[in-house]
Amino acid sequence: MTDAVQQKEANTRVAWIAGVGASAGLGAALARRFARGGLSVAVTGRSRERLDAIVAEIERAGGQALALPGDVTIESELAAIARQLVERGTLEVAIFNAAGATRAPTLDLSAGQFEAAWRVTTLGGFLFARAALPPLLATGRGSLLFTGATASLRGRPPFAAFAAAKAGLRSLAQSLAREFGPRNIHVAHVIVDGGIDGERLRTSAPQRVAERGPDGLLDPDDIADAYWYLHQQGRSAWSHEIDLRPFNESF
Known part of the structure; x- marks a missing residue:
């Protein structure tokens, strides 16, 4: 590798987003937003096919992106991805958007289902932070952002597993903010308080989409703008x- 190529890669600003699936979803919207901001975006999820489609979409728009499939519950896979990111450039922002959306009445909820929700959402967030923080700390700055939900603040049936996992992720984010904020890493937690107008909801609950009506769901691109805003915040504030909630959502 020539010195010129090494210098170019050293100057490449990288965003790593875990929990990327369908193009019409929040993970993909985050990838597009940070690519528009001039970062090279690494997208992680379980489906290589979906990741490749999002990478192609970003590249057609003039951005840079890389598909790095992996399972957020497997520490070795996240560590391997983090090593690839260091080779690609300087990690500037890491976003954890994965979640185990288990839904069942409590007496129908198995221990395995409960644990699976925790593993993806809470343990996954911890393992992702463990992988992302060393390169962020090596840079001396950066953002570590987590996607929360209404369930981060309150539990209700049939979301006992999801709420417990999301509450755990929120507590983790608080701990990380208190530990790494003084080291110039901006740790933030985004509560998405409402349904997201994406493929998952439109496929699994089309009746809910119809019921919510205009301004009743969150636009993924508008959510992504909020993450970009967080990343751009000056550390004095x-x-x-x-x-974040849609116009018609009560709270």
């Missing part, structure tokens, strides 16, 4: 937690 960092937000640790923000909540």
Whole structure:
């Protein structure tokens, strides 16, 4: 590798987004937003096919992206991805958007289902942070952002497993903010308080989409703008937690 190529890669600003699936979803919207901001975006999820489609979409728009499939519950896979990111450039922002959306009445909820929700959402967030923090700390700055939900703040049936996992992720984010904020890493938690107008909801609950009507769901691109805002905040006025909800959502 020539010195010129090494210098170019050293100057490449990288965003790593875990929990990327369908193009019409929040993970993909985050990838597009940070690519428009001039970062090279690494997208992680379980489906290589979907990741490749999002990479191609970003590249057609003139951005840079890389598909790095992996399972957020497997520490070795996240560590391997983090090593690839260091080779690609300077990690500037890491976003954890994965979640285990288990839904069942409590007496129908198995221990395995409960644990699976925790593994993806809470343990996955911890393992992702463990992988992302060393390169962020080596840079001396950066953002570590987590996707929360209404369930981060309150539990209700049939979301006992999801709520417990999301509450755990929120507590993890608070701990990380207190530990790494003084080291110039902006750790923030975004509560998405409402349904996201994406493929998952439109496929699994089309009746809910119809019921919500105009301004009843969150636009993924608008959510992504909020993450970009968090990343751009000056440290004299960092937000640790923000909540986002559609116009017609009560709270």
